[in-house]
Amino acid sequence: MKKKDIREGDTVVIERAGDVIPHILNVVLDKNKKRSKLFKPPKKCPVCGSCIIIDPDEVVVRCSGTYICEAQIVGRLKHFVSRSALDIEGLGDKQINLFYNKKIIKNYGDIFKLKKNRSQIVNMEGWGELSFKNLVEAINDKRKIELSKFIYSIGIRFIGEKNAQIIAQAFKSTDIFTRFYNNDQDVKKDIFNILENTDGLGPKAIESFKEYSDYKDNRNQILSLIKEVNLVISSLQIVKSPITGKKIIFTGTLNSMSRAEAKSMAEKLGARVVSSINKSTDILIAGEKSGSKLKKANELGIEIMNEESWRKLSLL
Incomplete structure (x- = not known):
């Protein structure tokens, strides 16, 4: 906003970038219209009054009152x-x-x-x-909730669905998970030792999970929730397949199954489903109306699989 001098009430010209995202090209200035002041991020959260955090690695400002706001x-x-x-x-x-x-x-x-x-x-x-x-x-x-779904659902920063699955695998039983949130220090030490030596889980996610579990009000809330539900440990049976150990990404519309079903099937076949495409991506599964991800896959020389090929593979 600062670079292009975009202000509240301005008329702007936009384009469709990457087939999806609206991108502002420029501001249409009107000499007869008085412009508002240049936007400045607040110093305090307008809801709880906590200080605002500006992370240089992100394009957002955050309220520091994570658990009180x-x-x-x-x-x-x-x-x-x-x-x-x-x-x-x-x-x-x-x-x-x-x-x-x-x-x-x-x-x-x-x-x-x-x-x-x-x-x-x-x-x-x-x-x-x-x-x-x-x-x-x-x-x-x-009320019956798989542990990985439970961990994802409570909304811990940096813990998306994939990280939640990785964290859930560190808990061999729901009793251990309950003891973890009862602040059993031996259990917590063992769990974080496992997580720190687990591939695919970054330090930000581990630190965020630790911070959440260290906060007493969070622990009490989770223990109260556990009493109301039936937690279960997933026993995902991975089938060895041509995509075992590979990073895959879906794009476009699949007609034979939902995106969630496709993701679940890929994980059962031993693949890791990712959300962004880069040089480390192994396979792109392209459905109908595939956009910029398909174009980028071609540019990077990534293997591309159509829906019919994916459907046959998923039936293995």
Whole structure:
């Protein structure tokens, strides 16, 4: 914004970069229109008043009140129930905002205790006995949670789905996971020793996971949540295949399966699914309407597989 002198209220010319991302080319200046002041990032979080962190390696500013800022607390609750996490039907951003403001849901565990708030919720505008019953059933359907999904869903920075899977593999039982969050120092020492010697997990992710588990309020919240759900350890059976040990990436639309199904299948075949393409990527699976990633794969000389070839491979 500073480089191109972009200000609030400006008219800009944009182009579609990389077939997807809107890219601002320039500002259209109007001599008859007074421009606003140049944007300056705030020094304090407008929600909680904590100091703002500016990371030179990122293009965003962050609130330092990670675990006390209500905006971040609500954001993590929304992530917890989102489609990529627990995917609780009928509990989206709108409902999380409502229940948080009404002090019905303050943490993850409260979601699974929603039934005790029946009289309050059924009398809210837009709610009734049937809609409340459907929501409670949808929540109960999600009480069985795979450990890697659980770790991903609680919204720890730098812990995406892949890192969550790697971390989950360090825990041989749900009892060990519970002892970890009970602050058992011997267990924590063993787990972090495993993680620090695990390929594919960077120091930022490990430090973020440690910081989260060191914070007492987080530990209490996780222990409360564990009491409400049925944690299970995944027993992923990896089948040796031509893509075992290779980095693959999907692009475009797949007609024979969803992206989530394709990713799960690739992992069962021993591949590592990545989100960005570079020289270390081994295979690109191209569906319909593949864009810039397909072009880059050709430029880098990366093996390209169409959907039909992928479908045949996934049936091995």
